[in-house]
Amino acid sequence: MFKDKTSMMMTLLKGRTLIVLVLLLIFFSVANDNFLSTNTLLLLAKHVALYGILAIGMTYVIITGGIDLSVGAVVGLAGMIAGGMLQNGVTLQFAGVTLYFSVPLVVILTIIVGAFIGWLNGIIITKFGVAPFIATLGTMYMARGWAMLHSNGATYSSLAGNEALGNTGFSFFGSRIAEIPVGALILVVIAIIAHILLKKTVFGWHIFAIGGNEKAAKLSGVKVDKVKILVYIFSAVCAAIVGLITASQLEAAHPATGETWEMNAIAAAVLGGTSMAGGIGTIGGTIVGAFVIGVISDGMVMCGVSEFWQMIIKGLVIILAVIIDQFQRNMEAKMALQARNESKD
Amino acid sequence: MAVNITNGPDVCLHAEKISKIYPGTKALDEVSFNVYKGKVNVLIGENGAGKSTLMKIIAGIEQESEGELFMGEEKVHFDDVTEAREHGIGIIHQELNLFPNLAVYQNIFMAKERKKGSVGLDNEYHIKETKRIMEKLQHPLDPHTIVGDLRVGQQQMIEIARNLIQDDLKILIMDEPTSSLSEQEVQVLFKIMRELTAEGISIVYISHRLEEIMQIGDYVTVLRDGKLVDSAAVEDIDISWIVQKMVGKGKSYPKRDGDIDWSSRETVLEVKDLSLPKKGGGWLLDKVSFKLKKGEILGIYGLMGAGRTEIFECIMGLRPEHTGEVILNGETLNIKSITEQIDRGFALIPEDRQREGLVQTMDIGKNLSLSSLKNYAKGIFLKSKEEEANIDKIIDEIHIKVADKRLPILSLSGGNQQKVVIGKGIMTNPKILLLDEPSRGIDIGAKTDVFEIMNHFADAGLSLLVVSSELEEIKSIADRIIVLSNGIKTAELAGDEITEDRLVMASYEGHNSGKKN
Structure with missing residues (x-):
């Protein structure tokens, strides 16, 4: 009897974020008739795509037991790198020429810059033994500074490109295919890849092993440093992609874009059941977490709740989620012990 | 020869039939113990004999499950360290519990601060008292020195000083205080111990170094497997008495076949002049050489800190x-x-x-395949079927009792967890298996299982290196044993040469030769 009750409770606990999401959707659709319309939901998807992609990278990092505070700044930097290349090209002083790259090339170069920041994070953390919080706090400031320097703090506002220079088409990432925002489609693609990578590959399991017990992972032959560096690169690449989408959606690149977005990414991951202690987390959970945050924001906007109240409510939801998470883990530990005692008898 | 352990006027603290039960094991089994007034009372026994548990009960860190403590005629019981302190009992742990970031006087008066007014600290008093006590200990130190900057020996003095600031100290428990001291520092410590006993303070002294016990001890109590073996006055006994009592007889484990002619077997691994420098001078390993044959189990015996684990660390990179x-x-x-x-x-x-060994957040199966995952990769993807099949095979082969391999690893008993760690190693198809204390913290039944696994794989042609600090175990499981002491290989024994006396004697030899020069 008790056992059935506990297992039912566990199922409810495990699905709690999804339950919360459904409850929120019901609540807001009652509160506002327009909420459950295709348009609102597509807009929601467009917003969630940004946090969602960041949160996927963040989930990888947090599963290894780390944290990446630099992603928001990388969003800003990526926008500026791409924007600068599209609007002004790259001037080679010594040759006296200005080069303009096609949009695919701009995208690739921007992602490479993002990957570089991630690589830097990984190197500082693994080779110099700096705590991830501090290392990525440092690169956060550096990336933001770089973004500001890029235009002296100004906005790049003509990203449309020039037919004659062959660099048009950047607006694609902010557009819609069959009414669905391209950003949301990219989220889906990245989520699927990230999920498979995490669950079906050696790399993925090594990520879990490092977060669960780094020492044991190392002694088992896991190349801890290499895996960690790759994970930070992955996170930064996700951030660079978000930077590209944001710039394309706004048709402008501003150096302050993405400020505090890392917090939304962390919140989404944690809401989705990723353990800050490392070793536990799923991409599916993170996506649901990102949607919860999105629904709260968008829903409250539609209901006319002030932005200040939104922040308070978001904070409460996050803390509540972690308390329930703690509760679930205690319960799991108890059940494991129970199983252990039973097997002894 | 043995003394009667009863309460008396010369006894400062008397423990009467103390038992301590942990879930699944009995760490202490009706042990009686006397702390004689103004004497050095030595406790000795193998690792896991129950010495530390007994000390923790006397110091109030743990509570007895059964039995009684007396101080004089009064029956006492300590719920925590503070209560034990109020009765004048202080303890110095093997690992120093100091604040390396704080000054000497802050360390000494931590949680015993004297206040000026209601909040202010009376640092003048703290500093003055620190000076007085350090002088008494013949270690005049600037009270403002940061403790982290001191040598380990000096830090040990701070630990002693912390216990001395209370005037009513009656019993001082010292858990292997000399393990990190130089010979000179040991002599200073002994001098201080004699001064303390002269003042009527009783000392309980835990040590692995037999010569030290003969030098400083007044009474010796030997524990084995949580039971009291014997107790005697030091003047009545010698080192071989202690060794004999420590070793005892009893447990039987699966034994190795003694008839194999190893000289004809091929050598799989040879280690030549392996040396490892110690931070701050000296050697953790000092030119250690040995050979390992195919299908052989080579035991490495030694005390803690002898360099056993370091050999493995060198070999593993x-x-x-x-x-x-x-x-x-x-x-x-x-x-x-x-x-x-x-x-x-x-x-x-x-x-x-x-x-x-374990990744606690992963299930049993993944813990098993963690080391060998890349063997099941095709491109970047895992061939789950092959992985699962191999996990099932190993679970079957080494008899891990699991209901479902997808259950959390912590749902297994200690012995089965240990089998998972061994299984993880086996799944990499090794030629050489290095096992560091493979039977630690598991019950007798599981120990026997683990040894049978080791025999099974040795017979299958694997070569095994096994570190153990339990004599009975290493004697029965190993074909040949090398003994390390203080980083030096002091003996290599095979067949009939393997006796417990020789193993124990050799495990102390390195300290003598190392210290005298």
């Missing part, structure tokens, strides 16, 4: 600063990383199952 040669099948290895060593056919079963 965790200590790149080592010197000397490691030769595998005739090829001298250039050891760079643990991953590379695993690929070459080494597998390590670490000493600390929880900290180094």
